[in-house]
Amino acid sequence: MAGLRNDTPAPESITLHERSRVLEIGFADGNTFRIPFELMRVYSPSAEVQGHGPGQEVLQTGKRDVAVVQLEPVGNYAVKPTFSDGHDSGLFTWDYLYFLGSQQAQLWQDYERRLQDAGVDRDAPMAPKGHGDHACGH
Template structure:
């Protein structure tokens, strides 16, 4: 699980904004974030995206227009989005969503750096097993 901690703030409200493609989340510590669906998709905590260990991450491309078509509660600690590209294996704990929201600038910069290093484009279609949604392990 992506960083489940009891001392993290809990959400007060969660709203999906389909037209602007952002998840708006307000926490009980006063923090509020608008997290783009694309950022959530490229940093999904699933093994399909993160791999099974350091260095096994799968660079995600072609996710700029991704939507969230369903958002399911997972206990009292997370949500599981279903993205329009079929990806539905990431469980986003409250602390992981807080991390994504609070670190957006750094995460975007890291994503762009990884794209540049791979000679890839943010809008390039996915290739290989990742495009088919297979974990490969």
């Protein structure tokens, strides 16, 4: 999902907007996306969120007010955000950020449907690990 594709345009600008809680990223093809931190957090490409295979995703809740407190470049292909809730294990490649930006409306709909299917509210606190959540087997 977050691999390196040859057809993804290169980013030309990246700006963290702390007050509005969005990452603004402009690409060489002229597209500029404003990706909410919450969307980035609930769709983090990390194994902690995505699981280790299909159907093992961990539904994220309580992330509406999450902030990005640090954004580190990773080579010439990705950034690694550190979120205010301590999550810092996702590498956001340029193609994954392009995907998040270009598919925002559908991703929000999918997220809201998953919340509804699980019978939880977007602002509900995350359940403690080990209480019905996916375990990594460690």
